[in-house]
Amino acid sequence: MSDTLQISEIPVDGYERVVRGVDPASGLHAIVAVHDTTLGPALGGLRMWNYGSEEEALFDVKRLSKGMTYKSAVAHTGLGGGKAVILGDAKTIKSEALYLAVGRLVDSLDGLYTTAEDVNTTIADLNIVRRATKYVSGLAREDGGSGNPSPYTAYGVFLGVRAALGQAYDNDDPNGRTIAIQGVGAVGGALAERLAKAGAKVFAADRDRDRLEALQKEFGIVPVAEDEILTMECDLLAPCALGGVLNDETIPALRTKVVAGAANNVLLKSEHGAMLRDRGILYAPDYVINAGGIINVSVEFHEGGYDEAAALRKIERIPQALKELWTIAHEEGIPTSEAADHLAERILAEGRARKG
Numbered sequence: 001m002s003d004t005l006q007i008s009e010i011p012v013d014g015y016e017r018v019v020r021g022v023d024p025a026s027g028l029h030a031i032v033a034v035h036d037t038t039l040g041p042a043l044g045g046l047r048m049w050n051y052g053s054e055e056e057a058l059f060d061v062k063r064l065s066k067g068m069t070y071k072s073a074v075a076h077t078g079l080g081g082g083k084a085v086i087l088g089d090a091k092t093i094k095s096e097a098l099y100l101a102v103g104r105l106v107d108s109l110d111g112l113y114t115t116a117e118d119v120n121t122t123i124a125d126l127n128i129v130r131r132a133t134k135y136v137s138g139l140a141r142e143d144g145g146s147g148n149p150s151p152y153t154a155y156g157v158f159l160g161v162r163a164a165l166g167q168a169y170d171n172d173d174p175n176g177r178t179i180a181i182q183g184v185g186a187v188g189g190a191l192a193e194r195l196a197k198a199g200a201k202v203f204a205a206d207r208d209r210d211r212l213e214a215l216q217k218e219f220g221i222v223p224v225a226e227d228e229i230l231t232m233e234c235d236l237l238a239p240c241a242l243g244g245v246l247n248d249e250t251i252p253a254l255r256t257k258v259v260a261g262a263a264n265n266v267l268l269k270s271e272h273g274a275m276l277r278d279r280g281i282l283y284a285p286d287y288v289i290n291a292g293g294i295i296n297v298s299v300e301f302h303e304g305g306y307d308e309a310a311a312l313r314k315i316e317r318i319p320q321a322l323k324e325l326w327t328i329a330h331e332e333g334i335p336t337s338e339a340a341d342h343l344a345e346r347i348l349a350e351g352r353a354r355k356g
């Protein structure tokens with residue numbers, strides 16, 4: 001079968017490379033955005049989404065790849081930021097031929113971008129992609145990868161929660177603290193377990209009643225209704241489900257002094273960072289506190305390959321990164337979310353200066 005994959009460049013200001021891959025034989029229509037490789041090759045997941053148009057997909061892949069650059073910069077992963085999106089309905093368009101074409105598209109970038117799991121992409125899908133390119137990360141341990149990132153994300157969030165408690169209450173011990181967790185899935189569930197074991201009083205909400213009940217039985221987690229979790233009185237709120245949950249409606253109703261959780265893009269808009277600050281609520285920026293997973297994957301790129309101890313050592317630096325940016329926020333009089341962006345930009349500028 002002849003290769004029908006057509007690759008074309010999409011020039012985008014401020015992005016190193018953006019390429020479109022269209023393969024009529026398999027129905028692939030994808031975009032890969034390499035935002036910045038100053039600090040290393042770009043790493044970011046492969047998302048499949050039923051976008052309304054290519055313009056919408058381009059907007060998303062640009063936003064996500066830039067986010068990866070910033071996240072990796074602050075986490076010192078030694079990697080840059082990139083992302084790939086496939087346009088289409090995950091229920092109908094998935095096929096072996098499509099993922100092989102994705103692999104050829106990724107391979108055409110010669111290592112500038114390495115792909116990984118993301119929304120609607122499974123390890124099984126990545127195992128097909130890797131037949132066409134070696135630039136795939138986050139595979140199972142038995143396949144030489146770093147495995148499921150969620151427990152590492154949860155560990156980093158747990159350490160970040162402790163740091164946030166220390167910052168807000170001068171005592172980082174979760175023992176006796178009331179913590180509300182929205183979403184006890186892969187990350188939130190592991191966080192709930194760690195916090196309960198550390199003596200915290202953990203309250204949680206989740207769509208999945210069975211999961212909540214299991215956590216209640218095993219660790220004494222107290223189930224709370226979905227519409228009450230964000231606004232219950234607590235020492236710390238950990239959003240671990242959806243993005244955009246901190247917004248004009250919820251922020252005025254919060255009854256906590258600290259927000260620190262795993263959910264990505266938890267602020268609906270950047271100005272909501274300032275709203276939190278104005279209410280005197282300490283915020284641990286999402287992409288800093290939830291970097292444990294990307295840190296774990298990034299260790300695959302180390303000489304000698306994946307090494308869990310090295311990953312854990314790096315994850316244990318998350319509290320330090322948070323403290324650094326809380327200091328920046330205080331000194332510059334800016335919201336902590338903005339301080340995170342400033343820190344990332346500073347690290348990138350230093351990287352560019354080193355490269356000359």
Ligand code: NAD
Nearest residue numbers: 149150153183185186187206207240241262263264290293
């Ligand atoms: P998950 O799908 O395993 O868990 C999400 C949980 O939230 C599910 O149990 C779901 O039932 C629940 N949920 C959905 N809507 C809800 C609602 N309205 N109220 C209460 N619960 C609700 O996902 P995850 O991997 O645990 O990720 C959680 C968040 O952390 C996501 O925002 C994700 O982007 C972010 N994150 C995850 C990782 C990782 O390593 N998995 C890394 C970085 C960031």
